Amino acid sequence: MTVPRGEVFGFLGPNGAGKTTSVKLLLGLSAPTSGSGSVLGAPLGDVAARRRVGYLPELFRYQGWMTAREVLGLHCELARLPRADWGREIGDALRLVGLAERADDRTQTFSKGMQQRLGLGVALLGRPELVILDEPTSALDPVGRQDVRRLLAELRDRGTTVFLNSHLLTEVERVCDRVAVVDRGRVVAQLSMAELTADRGVGIRVTGPADASEGIDGRYGRVRREGEWLYADGIADADVPALVAALVARGGEIHAVIPTRQTLEERFLSLLGAAPDSGGPDAGRPDAGEPGAGSPPAGGATG
Amino acid sequence: MSSFGSILIVARLTLREAIRRRLLWALVGLTVLIVALTWWAFSRIAEVSPVRGSIQELGVSQVLVMLAFMFSFVLAMTAVFAASPAIGPDIENGLLLAVLARPIRRIDVLLGRWLGLASVLVAYALVAGYLELGAVVVATGYLPTDPILAPPYLAAESLVLLTLALVFSTRISSVAGGAIAVVGYGLAWMAGFAGGIGEAFHSDVLRTAGTIGRIVLPSNVLWQGAAAALTPSADVLGGGGLASPELYKFSPFSGVSPSIEWLAWCAIWIVGALAVGAWLLRTREL
Numbered sequence: 102m103t104v105p106r107g108e109v110f111g112f113l114g115p116n117g118a119g120k121t122t123s124v125k126l127l128l129g130l131s132a133p134t135s136g137s138g139s140v141l142g143a144p145l146g147d148v149a150a151r152r153r154v155g156y157l158p159e160l161f162r163y164q165g166w167m168t169a170r171e172v173l174g175l176h177c178e179l180a181r182l183p184r185a186d187w188g189r190e191i192g193d194a195l196r197l198v199g200l201a202e203r204a205d206d207r208t209q210t211f212s213k214g215m216q217q218r219l220g221l222g223v224a225l226l227g228r229p230e231l232v233i234l235d236e237p238t239s240a241l242d243p244v245g246r247q248d249v250r251r252l253l254a255e256l257r258d259r260g261t262t263v264f265l266n267s268h269l270l271t272e273v274e275r276v277c278d279r280v281a282v283v284d285r286g287r288v289v290a291q292l293s294m295a296e297l298t299a300d301r302g303v304g305i306r307v308t309g310p311a312d313a314s315e316g317i318d319g320r321y322g323r324v325r326r327e328g329e330w331l332y333a334d335g336i337a338d339a340d341v342p343a344l345v346a347a348l349v350a351r352g353g354e355i356h357a358v359i360p361t362r363q364t365l366e367e368r369f370l371s372l373l374g375a376a377p378d379s380g381g382p383d384a385g386r387p388d389a390g391e392p393g394a395g396s397p398p399a400g401g402a403t404g
Numbered sequence: 405m406s407s408f409g410s411i412l413i414v415a416r417l418t419l420r421e422a423i424r425r426r427l428l429w430a431l432v433g434l435t436v437l438i439v440a441l442t443w444w445a446f447s448r449i450a451e452v453s454p455v456r457g458s459i460q461e462l463g464v465s466q467v468l469v470m471l472a473f474m475f476s477f478v479l480a481m482t483a484v485f486a487a488s489p490a491i492g493p494d495i496e497n498g499l500l501l502a503v504l505a506r507p508i509r510r511i512d513v514l515l516g517r518w519l520g521l522a523s524v525l526v527a528y529a530l531v532a533g534y535l536e537l538g539a540v541v542v543a544t545g546y547l548p549t550d551p552i553l554a555p556p557y558l559a560a561e562s563l564v565l566l567t568l569a570l571v572f573s574t575r576i577s578s579v580a581g582g583a584i585a586v587v588g589y590g591l592a593w594m595a596g597f598a599g600g601i602g603e604a605f606h607s608d609v610l611r612t613a614g615t616i617g618r619i620v621l622p623s624n625v626l627w628q629g630a631a632a633a634l635t636p637s638a639d640v641l642g643g644g645g646l647a648s649p650e651l652y653k654f655s656p657f658s659g660v661s662p663s664i665e666w667l668a669w670c671a672i673w674i675v676g677a678l679a680v681g682a683w684l685l686r687t688r689e690l
Contacts, residue, residue, distance in 0.1 A: 128505045130690045148507045156505035161498035164417075166424045178413055179506035223502060 102281055102288045106230075109253055109263040111277035113270065113369060119286040120266045121159055124235050127264070128156055141231055152181055155224035159235035159266070162216065165209030169200050169219050172208060173226060182227045194222035199248060213240040221252065232256060233264045238272055250276050274365040282372050290372045302334035303341055305348065306356040313353035317344065332361060410508045414516020415523065418490075422524050427486065431524070435532040442471065442536050446543035458640050464546045465636035469657040472554060472634055475536065476627055479529055479562040480589050486525070487569035488582035490517045491685065501690055511682040518570055518678060522563055529559035550633040557630035560670065564623045565589055567674045571681035575688060588621050596624025600658070622670045631659025 104110045114120050125131040126138065129146025143150035163172045173191040182190060195201045198218040203211070208219060217240045224232055238246045253276045256263050267273050273280060274294075281291040302322060306329050307313060317324055321344045322335035333344060345355055422428045449467065453460045491514065494500045504510060533555025541547060548554070565585060572581030599614010601607070618625050641652055652658050662670075 125690065130501060130504055132687075148509060151505060151507045154505065156502065158498055158501040158505070161501050163499065163502065164421070166421060175413075175417065176502070176506065179410075179503060179508060181507060220502070 102291055104262060104264055105279070106262050107257070107260045108278040109257050109265060109276050111273035111280035112264060112266045112283065113268075113273060113280055113365075114283035115373060117285075118283045120283060121235055122286075123283065124156075124233055124264070124266055127233065128154065152227075153230040155226065155229035155232040157217075157220040157224040157232075157234045157237050159239070161220060163208045163219060163223075166207060168205045168207055169195065169211070169222075170204045172219060173222060176223045176226055180227050186227075190226050194226055197225060197252065198222040214242060214245055217241055218245065218248075221249070225252075225256075228259070229261065231262045231264065233266075235266045236268065237265070238267065238269060246272065270364075270366045270369060280365070282369060284373055302332060302336050302361045303344070304357075304359045304361045305331045305333070305345065306359075307331050307348050307353040308356065309353040310351065313348055313351040317347055321347075329356075334361070407509065407512055410512035411516040411519060413508070414513050415520035418517055418520025419523060422486075422520070428524060431482070431528045431532075435528070435535065438475075438532065439535045439539050443539035443543050446540050450544045458642070461544075461546050461640045462636060464540070464544050465548060465634070465640060466657050468540055468546070468548065469631055469634050469659075471536065471540075472558065472630055473627075473657075475533065476558050476561055476630065479525065479558055480565045480623070481586070482528070483521075483525055483562040483566035484569045484582050484585045484589070486521050487517075487566045488573050488585065489578040490521065490570055491573040492576070492578055492581070495688065495690055504690065510685045514570070514574065514678065514682050514685055518567065521566055521570070525562050525566055526559045529562055530555050533558055548634040549637055553633040554630045557626045557633060561623050561626035561630070563674060564621065564626065564670065567677045567681075568621065571677050571684065574681050574685040589623055592617050592621040592624045593627065596628060599624075600628075600660070603660075618666070619669070622666070622673050625662045625666045625670055628659040629662045631657065632661040633659070635659060 112120055112123065122131060126133055126145055127140050128151065129148070133145065138145045140147070141150050141153055164175075167175070170191055173194055174187060177184075177187045177190055191204075192201075195204050198221050200215065200218055200222065203215065208216065211219065217237065221234070221237060224234065238249050241249065250272070253263055253265070257278070265273065265277060277294060279291070279293045282289050308329055321333045321340055322337075324331065324333050326332075331348070333341075336344065341358065345358060349355060446464065446467070449464060450460070453463065491500075494503075500513065503513065537551050537554065541551075568588060569581055569585040572584060576584075595614055595617020597614075598610045599617065602610025602612075602614055635652070635658065
C-alpha cells in the first residue's frame with residue numbers, strides 16, 4: 102500500500118481489522134513481526150522522521166495538571182521546534198482548533214471533544230509533512246466535525262499528506278482523495294474517489310404507461326425499474342438525453358433525472374463481503390450534487 | 405537534539421509535575437515539621453535524662469540511629485509511591501502514545517522519569533537529613549562518627565528502591581509494583597539483619613543469606629553504611645559501659661561501612677535494573 106504525498110488518504114476497516122495497529126507500526130509505537138515499510142522515505146520507527154509527522158491517537162489523554170498552552174509548549178519542545186517559533190505555533194494551533202479562550206485552563210477540565218480538539222492542535226504543530234489522525238472526529242459534535250473537514254481541506258491545500266483512520270464513512274467520503282480498505286490485517290482494496298464514483302448512473306422518476314421502459318437496455322447500461330424510479334447504472338453521460346427522449350417517446354412522463362453513484366458504505370460492505378441494508382452493492386443512490394451529501398429521494402434504491 | 409536532550413525534557417516535565425501536584429511542597433512541609441519535632445524531642449531527652457556524659461550520649465546515639473531508620477523507611481516509601489505510577493498509567497491512558505510519536509525513544513522516557521524523580525528524592529534526603537542531624541547536634545551537642553556520610557547513604561538507598569519501583573512500573577500495575585517493591589525492601593532489610601547476625605556469630609548460613617539478599621537488592625548495603633556513619637565513637641561506647649566497639653556489632657542499631665566493591669555493586673545494580681526496565685518498556689505493546 103502506498104500513500105501518495107499531498108493527499109488525504111482514508112484508511113478504513115471493520116473493528117479489529119488492524120487500522121490502529123497499522124498506525125502504530127508507521128510511528129514505531131509497535132514493532133512489526135514481519136514485513137517492512139517506510140514513512141517519508143525513512144524506515145518504520147525512524148526517530149528523526151518523526152520530527153516531520155503529527156499524530157492524533159485514537160485513545161489518549163494529556164497531562165491533566167497542564168494547561169492547553171503548556172501541553173502545546175511541551176510538544177513544541179518534543180518536536181524540536183525552534184524556541185523562537187513556539188509562541189506563534191501555539192497561538193496558531195489554539196486558534197485553528199477553537200481553543201484560544203481555554204488556552205490557560207487545565208486539560209483535566211476539558212470535555213472529550215475539547216481534548217480531541219487539543220489533540221488535533223498538537224498534531225498540527227510545526228506544519229508536519231504527514232499528519233496521522235486516528236478517529237479524529239469520534240468525540241466531536243457536528244460543528245466540530247465540520248471544523249475538522251475544513252481543517253483537512255486546508256491541510257490538503259497546504260500540500261500536507263493526511264492519513265485518516267476513521268469509522269465514519271461519510272466523513273471519509275467527504276474529505277478523502279483516496280481510500281484503502283483493510284480487513285484482518287490485509288489491504289483488500291485501494292482506490293481513488295474517482296474510481297469509487299466511476300460506476301455512475303442516473304435515476305429517472307418516470308410515470309405513464311407501464312411499458313414505457315420496456316426494451317430499453319444494452320446501450321443505456323444496466324437498466325432496472327424500482328417503482329416509479331428507473332435506474333440506468335453505468336450509462337455514459339452523453340447517453341442520458343437519449344434515454345430520456347426514448348422514455349418520452351414511449352409515453353413516459355419524466356419528473357426527475359438525478360445522477361446516482363455507489364456510496365462508500367456500499368462499496369465498503371461489498372469489499373468485506375457483507376450485504377448492505379437494502380439494495381445490492383451496485384444499487385446506487387441519487388446524488389444531490391455534493392459527493393456523499395445527498396439524501397435519496399423518496400423511493401430511492403438505498404433508502 | 406541529542407538523546408540526553410530528550411532525557412532532560414522528560415526529567416524537567418517530571419519535576420514540574422512534582423511541583424504542580426504539590427509533592428515537592430508536601431515534602432518541604434513535612435521536612436520542616438519533622439526537623440522541628442526532632443529538635444524538640446532531643447531537647448527534651450537531654451533535659452529529662454537522669455544520666456549525663458557518655459551514657460547519655462550513648463542513649464542519644466541509639467535514638468538517632470532509630471530516627472535515621474525511620475527516615476530511611478519514609479524515603480523508601482516515598483521512592484516507591486512516586487515511581488510505581490511513573491510509567492504504567494501513562495501507557496494505559498494513552499499519554500505516552502502522543503509523547504512517543506515524537507522524536508524521542510522509550511529509553512529516554514524511562515531515564516528522564518528516573519532522573520526527575522531521583523533529583524526530587526536526593527534533594528529531599530540530603531536537605532531533610534542534614535537538617536535533622538543539625539537539630540540533634542543543636543539540641544544535645546552529640547556528634548556521631550561520620551555525620552556527613554549518613555544522608556548520602558540514605559539518599560542512595562532510596563535510589564535503589566526508586567529504580568526497582570520504576571522498573572516494575574514498565575510492565576505491571578502501580579499497586580502490584582509498589583507492593584512488590586515494599587516487600588522487597590522489607591526482605592532485603594531482614595536479609596541484611598540476618599547477615600549481620602551471621603557475621604557476629606560466625607554463622608556461614610546466615611552470612612550467605614545476607615550476602616545473597618544484598619546482591620539481589622542492595623538497599624541494605626546502603627542502610628548499613630548510614631547506620632555505620634551514625635555509630636557512636638569508641639569513647640562513647642567505652643564510656644557507656646560497653647567493653648569494646650566489637651560488642652556493638654551485636655546491636656540491631658549497628659552498621660557496617662560498605663566496601664568499595666559493594667558500593668560499585670550498588671551502582672552496577674541501578675544501571676543494570678534500568679537496562680532491564682528499558683528492555684521491558686521497549687518490548688511492551690502500547
